Structures are given as C-alpha cells and as structure tokens.
Amino acid sequence: MEATRPQLAVKDLSKSFGDHTVLSHLDLHLDRGEVVALIGPSGGGKSTLLRCLNQLELPTSGQVELDGQELVAYRGGRAVASSPKALQKIRRQVGMVFQQFNLFANMTAEQNIVFAQRAALGTSKDEAHARARALLDRVGLAHKAGSHPAQLSGGQQQRVAIARSLALDPAVMLFDEPTSAIDPEMRSEVLAVMRELAEGGMTMLVSTHEMGFAKQASDRTVFLCDGGILEQGPSRQLLDEPQHDRTRQFLRALAEA
C-alpha cells in the first residue's frame, strides 16, 4: 500500500572506517512528512548516518530506501559508488544542510541558489532567479540577496543554505547539527525556518543538540549511541521520560551545559 510505505527507510545499515565500527545494524524509518530528531553524544555517528543517506559516505553493509527505491548499489558484497547519473538523482531528492553552512564563498546569496538550480536541474535563468528570490524571502533574507557569505552572520548563512537546498525541491531534508556553529542569539531565526518547514509537511531528519526544537517541532526523537539506536519514541515522551540510564545521563549533561 502506498500510504504505509515509508518515505525513507534505513535497513540494517552498518558503517566502519577501517576497523572502527561507527554504525552497527541500524534500522530507521521515516514516514512522509515526519520530522525526526537525531540526538546522541558527539562521535556517536549522527553525521555518518546522515552522510550515508545521500552517499557522501558509502555504507559498509545495509540498504537505504527512498520511497521504496534501493539507493545503495552492491557489487561482490561491497557497496559501490552509484553512477554519476543515479547519484545526481538521489541527491536531488535528498537535501542536506551542514553544520558549517558551506555556502559557495565566491557567490552572493542569490547566486548560490541560482547556481545550484541551474547546475543540478538545468533550470532556466529567469526561473532560477525568481525561485531564488522567493526562497530568500521565505527565509527572511530578501534584503541580503546580493551579499556574499563573508558578509552574512552564521544564522543568515544557514538560512541561505536551507533556501539553496530547498531550491532543488527535495523530498527529504537532512540537517546535520544546523545550529551548532551559530551564536546562541542567532539560532532561533534558523530554528524558526526549520519549524515552518516541518509544519509545511517536509520529511526531515535532524541531528541536533537543541532539545527545545526536538520537543516542539519533531514528531519522534531517536537516541543514537555506540553505533546503534538505544531508544526512540514520540519526542515529548522520550525527552521527558527517557527509559535508559544512558539517555537520562546524556539529557542531564546537555541541560547542565
């Protein structure tokens, strides 16, 4: 049945770097429109998990399915890089927002968004500009269209990065600690954009240390540690009454920090 098929499914996914196992037999499903917060200690594999979903990393074993389509190709038991064409198709559907924003430093905010559309989708110039301006307006940065990244605050850069990613009209958005590199006073402007996106029905997987965001804007929270999901559940429930000592410890340490 259409309705019951998850938008994104991670199946028995493992990832090692050399003999260092980072993710071990991990399963995770996201329904269409679901917002999932990924929490856990640093070095616990949150970034690695997200990066396996758009193939910035290749898993060691396991599968990722997008709308029922298997994304990871195997040859002789080893995951192999998808063809450039297949890879492009995956990455057009899976947007990613990085901790360090990673805007193109030689382009203005608007050019960043225009370039991405034209290079990835072959959008016409007029259409790309129109869409870029609409998206900048949506993230509250219409007045910064002509600014270069170096002239923008962290919060502004991250909002441009979100707009740039949205410009490809992805089906799923991945966020890797989107506010960790931003001054605390500037975080709310980014979180507000993300919350709006969540309310608009975007399927989102968000690695974060923002418990406020997790509680208010995410449907489900997943606690990742030691290469696996220790527990998961409705965000409010998991964050208010965690079942495991390890989760409690983590949340207490975060609250004290």
Place this chain on the structure above:
Amino acid sequence: MDFSLLPEAMLLTVEITLAAMGIGMVLGVLVVVARRSRFRVLRAVAVVWTDVVRGVPPLVWLMLVFLGIGLFTALGTAIIVFGLVASAYCAEIYRSGLEAVPRGQTEALAALAVPARTGQLRVVAPQAAVIAAPAVLSYAIGLVKDSSLASVIGVAELTFVANRAANRTGDGITPFVTVGVLYLLFSLLLAVAGKLGTQRLEGRWRTR
C-alpha cells in the same frame, strides 16, 4: 658603457619573463588537471613532470636544450625552458590553492547534485585562483631574476649586455648597477600590477 643597447636588452628580459610565465600558467593548468585526474597514468605523468623539472637546475635545462637538442634559437630555448619549468611550479601552486578551498564547499556541491566538473569550474577553481595568485606573482618576480641565466646561452638580455660592457670597458660597477636597477624596477612594476590584479580577482568575497 653603451646605453643604447639597454632598451633592447630590457625588452628581451621582459619578453622571456612574460612569455615563459604565460606558457607556465597555461600549461600548469593542464599539469594540475592531470595530477588530479582519475586516471592513474595521467597522475603519474604529472608527478614525474613536476618532480623532474623542478629537481634539475634551470641552467642545466638551458644548456641541455640549447646545446644538446639544438633545435631552437637562444631566445626560443630560454622561453621554452623557463616556460616548462614555470609550468611545474605553477601546477604545484595551483594544487595547493585547490586544496585550500574549504572541503565543505565540495561536499555541498556533491550534496546539491552539481556535476563534478561544473562545481570545480564555477566554485572551486575561482577560489583556488585567488588563493594561488600571490604565490604565482612571487614566482613571476623570481623569474625576472632567473631570466638572467639566459645570458649564458647568449641571449642579449640585460645581464648579457652588462657583462659584455664590463669586459670591454673594465668598469664592472656602472653596467651591473644599471641593470640591477632595471631588474628592480621591473620586479616592482610586476608586484604592483599583480597586486592590483589580485585585488580585482578577489572582488568583494574572501575565502578566509
């Protein structure tokens, strides 16, 4: 000394420097592309090229090409040799420029489904060029001085003319001070022009 010879000698020094630099900067792009190619053979060729060319003194290359191969005029030999040597150095300068572009931007290009070549051309290369520009410029200024080696194979550039004048007149001060000043002026001119060019290239954005 006969000062009337200086304009032509100066012109030769400028010609060797600029022509070799032009060759080096263009050929350097090819070498660095080979160096970063996905084909192992191309990468190996590029490594051997940069290491061998830089590992042998330019004077030895000049003699080898002029006396050993003997296909080119003295001036042609100087331009070719200095151009090829510059290609190896420029390639290395470009390479470190490319490596200095923040890796996150390359990842963003990939995550945004931008074809690799487009991303390299439109995002990575322009930033690498700005990072590399000062090193390319200082190589060019070094080349102004290295071009004096061409006097050994008989190119009548500044050092050659000064040397001949000194031998004829017995006065070693006037000719060498004169050409020394000319080298200095040319270097300074290049430095200023290069600085302006770099600033233009950089425009309003900065990579760090």
